[in-house]
Amino acid sequence: xxxxxxxxxxxxxxxxxxxxxxxxxxxxxxxxxxxxLVLALFNTNFPNKGLFLTLSLGFISVGILIYSRDAYLxxxxxxxxxxxxxxxxxxxxxxxWILGVILxxxxxxxxxxxxxxxxxxxxxxxxxxxxxxxxxxxxxxxxNASQWFVYGTLYTIAILAxxxxxxxxxxxxxxxxxxxxxxxxxxxxxxxxxxEFMYVMNSDLPYYDLKSVWPLNYYIFDEWSVxxxxxxxxxxxxxxxxxxxxxxxxxxxxxxxxxxRWYCSWxxxxxxxxxxxxxxxxxxxxxxxxxxxxxRWLIHTVLVFSVVMxxxxxxxYLGYDHNAFWLTxxxxxxLVIGFLTLVFAGVMYFKRKEFGRDAKYGAIGYxxxxxxxxxxxxxxxxxxxxxxxxxxxxxxxxVYIGSIFSGVIGTxxxxxxxxxxxxxxxxxxxxxxxFQQRLFSKFRITTNGGQCISCGNCSNSCEMGIDVRxxxxxxxxxxxxxxxxxxxxxxVCPRGVLKLENDTMEGRINPTEILLGNDVDLMDLxxxx
Amino acid sequence: MEHIVIIGNGISGxxxxxxxxxxxxxxxxxxxxxxxxxxxxxALMYVYMGHMKFEHTQPYEDWFxxxxxxxxxxxxxxxxxxxxxxxxxxxxxxLQYDKLIIxxxxxxxxxxxxxxxxxxxxxxxxxxxxxxxxxxxxxxxxCKRAVIVGGGLIGIELAEMLNSRNxxxxxxxxxxxxxxxxxxxxxxxxINRHIKNHHIDLRLGNNLKEIISDENGKVKSIIIQExxxxxxxxxxxxxxxVSPNIDFxxxxxxxxxxxxxxxxxxxxxxxxxxxxxxCAEQHEGINGRRPIxxxxxxxxxxxxxxxQTICGNRIQYNPGHWFNSAKFLDIEYQTYGWVxxxxxxxxxxxxxxxxxxxxxxxxxxxxxxxxxxGINTFGIRMRHGIFDTWLTEKRDVDYVIxxxxxxxxxxxxxxxxxxxxxxxxxxxxxxx
Numbered sequence: 001x002x003x004x005x006x007x008x009x010x011x012x013x014x015x016x017x018x019x020x021x022x023x024x025x026x027x028x029x030x031x032x033x034x035x036x037l038v039l040a041l042f043n044t045n046f047p048n049k050g051l052f053l054t055l056s057l058g059f060i061s062v063g064i065l066i067y068s069r070d071a072y073l074x075x076x077x078x079x080x081x082x083x084x085x086x087x088x089x090x091x092x093x094x095x096x097w098i099l100g101v102i103l104x105x106x107x108x109x110x111x112x113x114x115x116x117x118x119x120x121x122x123x124x125x126x127x128x129x130x131x132x133x134x135x136x137x138x139x140x141x142x143x144n145a146s147q148w149f150v151y152g153t154l155y156t157i158a159i160l161a162x163x164x165x166x167x168x169x170x171x172x173x174x175x176x177x178x179x180x181x182x183x184x185x186x187x188x189x190x191x192x193x194x195x196e197f198m199y200v201m202n203s204d205l206p207y208y209d210l211k212s213v214w215p216l217n218y219y220i221f222d223e224w225s226v227x228x229x230x231x232x233x234x235x236x237x238x239x240x241x242x243x244x245x246x247x248x249x250x251x252x253x254x255x256x257x258x259x260x261r262w263y264c265s266w267x268x269x270x271x272x273x274x275x276x277x278x279x280x281x282x283x284x285x286x287x288x289x290x291x292x293x294x295x296r297w298l299i300h301t302v303l304v305f306s307v308v309m310x311x312x313x314x315x316x317y318l319g320y321d322h323n324a325f326w327l328t329x330x331x332x333x334x335l336v337i338g339f340l341t342l343v344f345a346g347v348m349y350f351k352r353k354e355f356g357r358d359a360k361y362g363a364i365g366y367x368x369x370x371x372x373x374x375x376x377x378x379x380x381x382x383x384x385x386x387x388x389x390x391x392x393x394x395x396x397x398x399v400y401i402g403s404i405f406s407g408v409i410g411t412x413x414x415x416x417x418x419x420x421x422x423x424x425x426x427x428x429x430x431x432x433x434x435f436q437q438r439l440f441s442k443f444r445i446t447t448n449g450g451q452c453i454s455c456g457n458c459s460n461s462c463e464m465g466i467d468v469r470x471x472x473x474x475x476x477x478x479x480x481x482x483x484x485x486x487x488x489x490x491x492v493c494p495r496g497v498l499k500l501e502n503d504t505m506e507g508r509i510n511p512t513e514i515l516l517g518n519d520v521d522l523m524d525l526x527x528x529x
Numbered sequence: 530m531e532h533i534v535i536i537g538n539g540i541s542g543x544x545x546x547x548x549x550x551x552x553x554x555x556x557x558x559x560x561x562x563x564x565x566x567x568x569x570x571x572a573l574m575y576v577y578m579g580h581m582k583f584e585h586t587q588p589y590e591d592w593f594x595x596x597x598x599x600x601x602x603x604x605x606x607x608x609x610x611x612x613x614x615x616x617x618x619x620x621x622x623x624l625q626y627d628k629l630i631i632x633x634x635x636x637x638x639x640x641x642x643x644x645x646x647x648x649x650x651x652x653x654x655x656x657x658x659x660x661x662x663x664x665x666x667x668x669x670x671x672c673k674r675a676v677i678v679g680g681g682l683i684g685i686e687l688a689e690m691l692n693s694r695n696x697x698x699x700x701x702x703x704x705x706x707x708x709x710x711x712x713x714x715x716x717x718x719x720i721n722r723h724i725k726n727h728h729i730d731l732r733l734g735n736n737l738k739e740i741i742s743d744e745n746g747k748v749k750s751i752i753i754q755e756x757x758x759x760x761x762x763x764x765x766x767x768x769x770x771v772s773p774n775i776d777f778x779x780x781x782x783x784x785x786x787x788x789x790x791x792x793x794x795x796x797x798x799x800x801x802x803x804x805x806x807x808c809a810e811q812h813e814g815i816n817g818r819r820p821i822x823x824x825x826x827x828x829x830x831x832x833x834x835x836x837q838t839i840c841g842n843r844i845q846y847n848p849g850h851w852f853n854s855a856k857f858l859d860i861e862y863q864t865y866g867w868v869x870x871x872x873x874x875x876x877x878x879x880x881x882x883x884x885x886x887x888x889x890x891x892x893x894x895x896x897x898x899x900x901x902x903g904i905n906t907f908g909i910r911m912r913h914g915i916f917d918t919w920l921t922e923k924r925d926v927d928y929v930i931x932x933x934x935x936x937x938x939x940x941x942x943x944x945x946x947x948x949x950x951x952x953x954x955x956x957x958x959x960x961x
Contacts, residue, residue, distance in 0.1 A: 076726060076860030082693040083579035125958045172859075176940040192943055262677075285580075289590060442682070446940055449913025451854050451863070454540065454588045455572035460581045469588055490940055494856040496863055496910035499938050518830040519847035522837065 022070045030063025037299045039119065040132040050135035057153070061161045068165035077172035079492050081461070086326030091416065100326040104412030111403040114147035140196040141478035148207075152192055155273060159187045162276035167338040169279070175487050175500070179265055183272035186211050191269045205216035205232055208239055211267050213246045216429035219400055222394070223317040254435060258502055259443025261485020268429075270422060273411065274463065275486060278419025282463035282488065285418030291465055295425050295482065296361070302401055303431040304369050309397045311336050311373060312390035333373060340370055351439050354509070401426065424482055443485065444504040444509075445478035447471060450517035452497045459488035472497050475515035479508055532556040533839060534616065534626035536606050542632035543567045544832025545839075552840035557598065558624065560616070562605035562890045564656050566591060571825060571837055573659045574686045578693040580597075583656075583710055609781040611799045613886025618946075628839055631778070631789055631797070631804040633834070635771035635823050636681075642767075649748035650765040652837030653687045662690070662934045669696045672763040676700075676751050679769030680707050682855050687766045688729050689858050699730040699760055701737055701753065703769075713870055715880045716907060720857050722886060724841050740856025773824050785809050788821045793845040795835045803839070805831035811861040815848060817867060824853060850920045851903070852913055860887055865916035870892040874931045876902065879926070881953045883908070883946060890950065894926035896900050901929040909946065910938035930954045 019027070036056035039046075046052040053316050060299050072080060074459040109116050118128025127133055133153060137145035165186040170176035190211045198205055206228040210353045214220050229236035254262045264271045285291075311333075317327045344366045355362070410422025423430050437443060445468070452475070458468035464482045468489045471478045478498075490498040533549055533605050535542040538561035546557050572586040593602050605619040609629070616624045637652025639645045649665045651658050653708045675691050677684050680702030703711060707724065709717040710756040724731045737753035742892035773788035784790045784798035786853045788810030806828035811820040818827075827848060834846045854863040868891055872878050877896045882889035882939035888908030894901050901924050904916065919929055934947040 007580070020799070071895050079580075081578070081580040085582050086579040173940060174944070175940040177941055248564065294626055408589075446938075448910070449917065450829075450852065453571040453854075454569040455575065456569060456581060456588065457575060458587045460585050473588060487940060494861065495854040495937060496861050499910070499940060499952055513548075514833050515826070517826055517849050517852060517916060518833055519844070520849060522834065522844060522847070525842075526833075 020070055020074075023067050025493065026063045026066035026070065027060050028063075029066065031061060033057065033059025035128060037132070041129040043118070043128050046132065049132050053132050053136060056132070056485055057157055061157060064161040064165060068168050072168040072171070080169050082493065084283060084408050090283070092284060093417060097405070100413055100415040103414065104408055107403075107408040107412045110129065110147055110151055111407055116149065117147050118263055119147050120144075137196075141199045143199070153267070156187050156192045159269075159272045159279040160184055162279065163272075166276050166279050170491065173487075175490050176491065179487070182266045182274060183268075184496075186267050187269055187272050202232060202235065204228065205236060205239070208243075209269070210239075210242065212269065213251060213263075213429060214243060215247075215303070215310065215432070216268070216270070216427060217243070218306055218310065218397060218428075221310055223313070226314075226317075244290075247432075251433065252440075255433050255436045256441055259441050259483070259485050259500075260430065260437045261443065261483075261500070263433060264423065264430060264484035265486045270406065270410070270427065271420075271484060274414075274419040274423060276465075278411075278414050281414045281419045283418070283460050284416065285424065285463055285465040287419060287459050287462070287465050287467045289467075292467075295465065298425045298508075299427065299434075299482075300361070300365055301429045302426050303428040304365055305397060305401065306428040307369055309390075311391045313394045316390040320382070337370055337373055340366060354439065391523070401428075418465070420465075420484070423484065424464050430482070430484075434483075437483070438479060438481040440505075442505060442508075444501065444503070445471075445483065446488065446499045446501055446503075447475055447477055448495075448497045448499070450475060450497045451516040452515075453495055455493040455494060457494065458498060461488045461492050463488070468498070475510075475512045477508060477510055530556050531627045532558065532625065533628050533630065534624060534955065535559045535630040535632055536616070536788045537561060537632035537634055537806070537808075538564065538567045538601070539570060539632060539634050539806060539828065540567075541634070541828035541832045542630065545630055545805060545836050546832075547597070548833055548894060549839055550597050550599060552836060553862055555840075556600070558600040558626075560602045560604055560606060560624070562603065562619075565601065565603060566594070568656070570654070571862065573653070573656065574690050577659060577662060577690045580936070583659075606777055607827045609778060609783065609802075611802060614801070624735065627801065629802045630807045630810060630835060630839075631775075631783075632828070633774045633777075633808045634828075635807040636774040637767055638679075638770045638772055639767060640769065641739055642678075642740060644742055644748065644751075645767065647742050647748045647765075649763055650740055650744055650767060652767050652771075653683050653690075654771060660948055662764070662766075666694070668694055672696050674699065674760070674762040675764040675766060676737075676760055676762045677766040678751075679767065680704060681768060681770055682708075682732075683771075683858050684766070684768035685724070688724070689727075691764075691766075692727055692858075694727060696764075697728075697730070699732060699762070700724065701732050701735045701843055703734070703736055705734040707731070707733070709870055711870055713878055713880065715870065715882055715904060716889055716891060717870075719886055719889055720860065723858055723860055723899065724817060737812055771807070773810065773821060777809050792957050793847070794838055794843060795831055795846050796838075803835050805835050805940055810943030814816045815846070816851070816879065818848065826852075850917050852916070858906075860908050861910065862905070862907050863911055863913075864903065865913065866893070866901070866913065866920050868903040868905045879930075879954055879957060880948045881946075883949075888946065892926060892929065892954075899925040899927065901926045904929070911936045 033056045036052055060164060071239045085091045115121060116132040118126050120126045126144055130147060130150050135146035136153065137143060137149050152411045163180045167177050191209045195207050195209055198208065206225045219225055226240060229240040251491055267276055315329055315332060318327060318332055319325060322328045347417050405426045410426065413421055453474040454469055454473045456469050458472060462468050463486060464484055466478065466480050466483060468478055485500055490500055512525050514523045533555050535546055536556070538559045546559055549555055549557055567589060568586040569588060570852045572581060575581045576583050576586060604622065606616050607619045608617040610617065614626050616626065635654065637654050645651065651661045666675060674697045675689050676699045678701045680700065684685050684700065687696045706714065706717040707720045708920050721731060721733065734755065738752040738754040740748055741750045741752065748762065748765050750759050751765060752759050759790055765841050775785055775789055778785055778789060782799055783802055788808050789797055789804035791797055791804045791809045792897060795805055795809060797804050807823040809831065825905045830848055831846055834844060850866055852865045856862065872893065875896050876893055880889065890907070890909065891905040893903045901919060904911070929949055933950060934945065936943060937947065
């Protein structure tokens with residue numbers, strides 16, 4: 001320690017403040033819990049699996065709980081970011097990279113090699129890690145665990161335990177507390193328990209996390225999924241209708257009223273993990289202009305991909321004969337083209353002034369989608385889009401977007417790219433909500449006149465990589481499609497400059513050159529050109 | 530093409546440069562001896578605390594300057610020759626200008642204390658001060674105790690910084706209550722308690738007598754004037770205010786007082802030389818403001834204004850209603866309009882404090898006309914725009930108190946206190 005006097009005068013990495021003894025004990029308890037999982041992974045056959053699973057998950061949770069209590073309850077309420085850029089794990093140091101590699105490896109195995117986790121294939125019983133979770137799975141739904149059950153359980157534990165930590169960290173901030181209770185509730189109830197109970201009630205129903213909306217839930221309109229729902233009478237029909245209503249009715253209304261935050265930081269599971277377990281990595285997202293450019297291209301490309309893929313998929317299994325089913329291939333394509341054209345024309349007519357060059361990009365994007373659809377239809381090659389089968393498109397999407405982008409990179413790279421890289425660069429749902437948030441929403445982050453001192457705490461803590469300061473120091477409200485409304489920029493601002501709020505659409509975007517507080521005549525002269 | 534040279538790459542100079550670029554195609558050069566790029570001085574504390582890295586304090590990416598054709602030159606200006614319009618640099622070079630903007634900011638005050646230049650004694654203003662602190666107070670093993678001299682905004686920030694690394698702090702404050710030259714008593718004493726709650730050894734009414742050196746010329750201890758007590762320490766932070774950083778101008782023809790003297794157009798006594806920001810001194814304070822204002826946003830506003838003048842639209846610097854903000858450890862502070870430590874003639878204060886001792890407001894109004902004059906708010910965020918409007922409209926205090934909810938700027942779902950405040954206000958009127 002003492003030999004680290006920094007005579008180079010560089011600000012590289014002073015010693016982070018050591019963790020307390022209590023925290024060391026907590027860490028040990030948590031690692032013990034993880035160790036049981038590792039033992040199981042290496043095929044240790046525990047005598048009483050239920051007991052050891054309970055011990056493992058219990059140790060992990062208790063470890064996190066004790067650690068967080070000691071970290072935050074020993075101090076006065078306030079912003080607790082001391083040393084985040086000194087700690088190896090939260091500043092892309094060695095520990096950060098190690099964690100990144102472990103998480104990434106876990107996701108690769110989970111998605112592509114579940115047999116290494118002990119998944120029993122073709123009816124064989126589970127072994128290893130997955131078998132450890134059999135008792136819990138049997139308790140909830142009367143069937144053995146799958147890799148997804150293991151993942152779902154760990155995911156839920158992570159959101160609950162780190163959610164608790166987050167609530168202690170922001171115990172002075174009721175917005176953060178309520179938001180966190182909300183994501184904990186939706187994860188535990190909607191993503192974890194309800195689907196299991198639904199299975200108990202009707203084992204033929206496909207897994208359906210009610211809060212997971214297409215296109216984030218990209219498989220809901222798959223043939224097996226739709227058939228699964230439709231073959232289950234009114235409940236199934238109700239569920240699939242709910243899925244359609246979610247994206248076309250519920251989502252637009254809520255986003256109009258509250259911005260995309262109602263979903264991204266209050267309900268969504270990906271967002272839930274990012275906001276709780278991922279909170280320590282939020283500062284790692286890149287704020288560079290170049291990252292923003294990449295983001296805009298990438299996320300909209302994924303959106304177009306997901307729309308084309310879904311349409312192609314649905315198109316494949318629909319028939320030609322309207323007597324067999326009212327929704328035929330022809331009608332479906334017509335509806336899709338009609339809808340997209342309507343959205344495009346509406347936006348262009350009412351909102352074109354709010355677009356810069358981005359309008360052109362958007363226009364091209366939509367044009368490409370529609371052109372693809374039309375060509376697909378009129379080439380008459382029933383299941384081929386540009387010589388690629390709809391099913392191939394679907395499986396490519398599943399592998400590259402659904403697994404690699406959202407899981408392996410999205411979560412595995414938390415300690416490297418920050419906790420929202422999937423939400424920021426890849427999530428097609430976020431793209432749709434963001435599009436609406438930017439154009440048709442009452443939500444904005446209001447900047448408080450001329451109080452900004454350009455310190456940069458807001459930008460630093462923005463997990464979506466928004467350079468919040470760039471707006472705040474101009475006295476300009478922040479209206480960005482990517483903002484998930486986590487509220488941390490507002491929380492960390494030392495001068496009370498930022499406030500998330502829903503207000504009227506008028507004057508929501510207020511670019512200024514001269515800020516409030518200067519000569520009124522000068523403000524008028526320069527700001528109102 | 531006219532060459533505009535700006536000395537100083539702080540908020541004033543950089544704002545001036547940006548606005549000149551927006552308005553014109555003039556050649557622009559910013560000279561700084563401190564850093565290569567503009568950074569937010571107010572954020573230096575967060576670098577030491579590990580909330581941010583130094584690069585995060587830079588509001589513009591490095592490509593910004595070239596893209597906007599703002600030339601950056603690193604160098605220390607030794608002398609300004611106004612007759613030949615030439616800057617002489619300490620390293621021997623020189624630079625011609627057509628118009629010169631002096632925006633060199635402040636430097637920490639030193640009052641001739643014995644030992645004030647020892648190793649381990651520093652202000653907290655420049656990037657170099659941060660480097661120094663990192664060197665002498667990297668952790669609580671190298672720096673077993675730090676003493677801070679001067680109870681103002683920078684002093685309490687330095688205390689917070691050291692606290693974040695668990696370095697024990699003794700905080701010497703000349704006044705008998707923290708910042709009570711500015712804050713009314715109820716607020717000042719609340720902050721005293723808040724400081725102590727953070728385990729900072731706050732010594733009110735204590736002055737520094739001298740700083741004692743060890744055998745290597747590094748600080749060993751300090752002695753308190755009033756008690757003669759010697760406090761062993763490894764770092765001494767001198768935070769007894771700042772003054773204009775203008776030593777290099779003293780030999781030039783430019784008129785100076787405490788700062789560079791400027792008129793309302795921010796013009797100095799020499800044609801084509803302007804001064805803005807902390808280093809500029811108005812002949813008379815504007816609208817109750819001080820002649821020298823070392824405040825972030827006034828620097829920015831002067832930059833916005835002088836750019837107009839330089840680009841042909843000669844206008845006066847005419848700041849609007851006074852406002853400011855700060856943060857005392859965990860308590861945020863905002864002020865709009867004028868609230869003085871003690872009510873002046875014809876003024877009265879209404880003070881409300883929450884039972885948790887971290888939130889309070891003080892409203893100042895005219896006793897005779899009831900006109901609302903200003904508000905200090907602690908732990909509750911308020912809207913600048915609303916108060917600016919109310920001050921312009923000369924609303925009376927009853928209106929302001931009754932409509933306080935409109936001005937609330939706290940995050941959603943926060944508890945609100947307007948009802949409490951309103952009833953406290955009515956009660957106070959009844960008892961008077």
